[in-house]
Amino acid sequence: MPADPGAVTVRETLTAVITETIHALIAGGQLPLAEPPAVHVERPRDPSHGDWSTNAALVSAKAAGMVPRDIAELIAAGLRQRLAGVAEAVEIAGPGFINVRLARDVVTDVVTRIREDGERFGAGEPTGRRVQVEFVSANPVGPMHVGHGRWAALGDSIARILEHAGDQVQREFYVNDAGVQMDIFASSVSARYLELCGRDVEFPEDGYRGAYIADIAQEILDAEGDRWADMPATEREAHFKEQAYTAVLEHLKRVLHGMGVDFDVWFSERTLHERGNDGATAIERGLGRLREAGYLYEHEGALWFRSTDFGDDKDRVLKKADGSYTYFAADIAYHADKYDRGFDLVIDIWGADHHGYVKRMEAAVAALGHPGKLEVIIGQLVNLFSNGEVVRMSKRTGEMVTFEDLLDEVGADAARYFFLRRSTDQPVDFDIALAKERSADNPVYYVQYAHARICSILRKAAGADTADESVDVAAISASIAADSSALALLGAEPGTPASEAELGLLRKLAGFPEVVALAARQRAPHKLTTYAEELASAFHQFYTHCHVVVEDPALRSARLALADASRVVLARALGLLGVGAPQRM
RNA sequence: GCCCUCUUAGCUCAGGGGAUAGAGCGUCUGCCUCCGGAGCAGAAGGUCGUAGGUUCGAAUCCUACAGAGGGCGCCA
CATH class of the missing domain: 3.30.1360.70 (Arginyl tRNA synthetase N-terminal domain)
Known part of the structure; x- marks a missing residue:
């Protein structure tokens, strides 16, 4: 061995x-x-x-x-x-x-390996597997709510973890830019625009009432004047739809980028409705495949998919009696397209309110000839608390704390960390006051503090100002040489608090690869928040019981190397969560 | 009515069929002439929702029941 x-x-x-x-x-x-x-x-x-x-x-x-x-x-x-x-x-x-x-040299050798591997520590060999993770996919008709923020953190972290495990991962956002909600959106903006122009209009009953609608209307008014007020409503709304849609999409991209989430592909639902060279739409082609496979039938003027053949509770309508397609039909075409693009595994992250949709989607994917290649993760919702009161998350009332508000309030690191701290199938009770707190109550600071503390020690060891951020920690790290005879000093006196702390830290560091592997297998980023807190705790114990910068050069280099290895793994764990590892706080 | 998820310390939650079920917060008690006290050490606190079953062994797997949340449309 x-x-x-x-x-x-x-x-x-x-x-x-x-x-x-x-x-x-x-x-x-x-x-x-x-x-x-x-x-x-x-x-x-x-x-x-x-x-x-x-x-x-x-x-x-x-x-x-x-x-x-x-x-x-x-x-x-x-x-x-x-x-x-x-x-x-x-x-x-x-x-x-x-x-x-x-044997102890086997145990201490992990320090050398971590410092050699760096970011690659715990990484899997390339699997050759192509995975797509589709998440957020919020309707482009308004700001994201905090639930979207959670799913953004979740999807991005799962993508990072799978990449670390060796998969080739693509992040995708499905833009629902073709439905009736877009028409409602346009008419809402139009109504606000007319109001701003001083016209007496009745606001659409089911319109979006958020203040951002008026903001968009104001932007259009500023840029293009009131010339749309006397245009035919259909013409005005068609124009406003595109203007407002573009504005919202850019807003979404900006907010997501601000929390470190960048998508590889923004897939427009509209493209599924466009006619290709063969004169057919993607939806028609997708349904054609199911028809050839014998899973479609007509009943009472509608076109049905026999999803019960694949375990669904009932069959589903794809084309209504009035000739229009259901949302499900577009989703089938969308998923057919995903597999045409060659993915071996497709992971969809949906909100808990869509979980009744899982069986039919799995049925459709199986009917398309890709059984078992779709995995739907149901993200539970976020309950936002402010002064002990639950804050509502309704787009209709316009009274809500948007995800952008939350980001401004608590910062991207705290928001991501809190969202990922709970297992996916557990709702998050997000306490804004706690997330803002810069104290030990706040776990994200506890972990980041350990990292900053290590950087401070490394600077101290190099004779630099402990708080000087311009000092290159990586260079100091590279200058620390600890051979196996020096590392043998770690944990040399079992039973003493110092050695137990060293051994505890070594053990925790050695466990990282299997935690990552498990988090990847279970799509469970929260395993990494738990691990990060345990590792930070093990480091703080080590720090308390073991003076690092000591006179004895061998012990000093051994403990510096151990601290440095802890820094590398802490940064990696935080990195997989999309949370920063500051060198100073 | 049917389906999905959840129920573990006062609170919020971890827990891959294994040994004495863990963490944070809260409560109580200690530790700063010393590398960052945003830290550390200790104490108290449990019929793992209830009842059965499988197993050498169950918080974990299965069944039923109770409670909480969500979903069940020719809506999107």
């Missing part, structure tokens, strides 16, 4: 070695089993149980007809032999767990 502390590979290697050991015991007639069971290898929660633990003996007990601890003795003896030089101890504990304690 190579002395490679990378968590993922250690687990895999250890699993293989254990399985080999059991194989040998079976071949030698010591274990009455047909074949080795599937064993789990995990990091014990309690550090006194060692670095790794396996349930191999427990899962073998029944089939072998033996007492778990007797089997554990056999396996442990084999492991001691096979892991000589890598494992310091192999022990049996509890009902029959086998605990492996790694």
Whole structure:
């Protein structure tokens, strides 16, 4: 077994070695089993149980007809032999767990690896898989609400995590620029425009009443004067629709960019309604595929998709009796287009209010010949609190805190961090006052503070002003040389607070790759906020118990290297969340 | 009525079938001549919604029930 502390590979290697050991015991007639069971290898929660633990003996007990601890003795003896030089101890504990304690040079080697790998630490090999993540996709008729902000943070972070795991990821925003909401939007702007021109108009009953509508109308008035007031309504509204639409789209792009979210593709729904060279629209072509596959039928003048063939509750209408298409029909064409573009996996992030739509969309994707290649993530909503009161998020009333307001109020880092801190299927109760607070109550500052503190130490070690941001931390990092004999000083006196703090930090650092791998597999950025807080905590403990900039050059370089490795991993974890890692606060 | 999600400490929430269920906040007690106290150490606080089941082992998987939220249109 190579002395490679990378968590993922250690687990895999250890699993293989254990399985080999059991194989040998079976071949030698010591274990009455047909074949080795599937064993789990995990990091014990309690550090006194060692670095790794396996349930191999427990899962073998029944089939072998033996007492778990007797089997554990056999396996442990084999492991001691096979892991000589890598494992310091192999022990049996509890009902029959086998605990492996790694040799200390294997443990400390993670520092060297992190500092060599830098940002690549914990990254997966390229998978060759092409993944599309579609998210936000807010209607371009007004500002984003805070729920959109959460989904923006979520989609972007998932994209970053998947990229780190080795996938090729594209971020896409679907622009619903073809529906009746666009007409309502246009007539709303038109009404405000006429008001501004002093005309007596009745505001559309279902119109958008937000103040931004009047702002857009004012912009048009400023730029083009009141010449549209006497034009036919249809002509005026057609013109205003494009003006207002462009303004809102630019606004959306600006706000998203301001929080570090940039899309690769803005896909316009309108293109699905345009006729191509074959004289057909994308919607017609998409439906044509379903027809050829035999999933469409006519009933009461409408065209239906037999989605029940794929587990949906009922069949769905694609073309209404009046000849117009449903929104679902456009969505089918849109998804057909995604797969035509060659994605191996499409991830859609929708708000919780759309979850009833998942089955039919999955059914459509399967009917198009891509079963299992769509994954819909349902993002729960955000409850915004202000002075203990729930703030409403209605576009109609116009009384709402927009996502842009929230960003201005708390900043992009705090907003993203708070959105990502909860698991996706849990609603977020967003407390504006807490997110603004620059105190220990605020977890994002706790983590960022640890990073800034490390940068300060590095500057101190280099003899620079600890708060001077112009000092190049990367250069200082590169100047720190800690060979394996120096690193051996870390955790050299087990049982002392200093060594325990060092070992705790080393253990936490070593766990990063598997946390990222898990976050990628589960599309769960919140695993990284939890990890970042644990790593920051481990670092603060280390800092409290271990003076870094000490006289002894070997110990000093070892602790500096450990602090530096912590800096690298903290920055990486925050980076995958899209949150900044400031060098000074 | 049917479907989805949720229910873990006073509050907000983590928890990949494993060992004594964790963190932050809040409450209580300590730690600054010393690298950033935006920090650290400790105490108290739990029938993991209820009842069954599967398993050597269940907060975790299955079923039923209770409670909370959301979704169920030839709307978008």
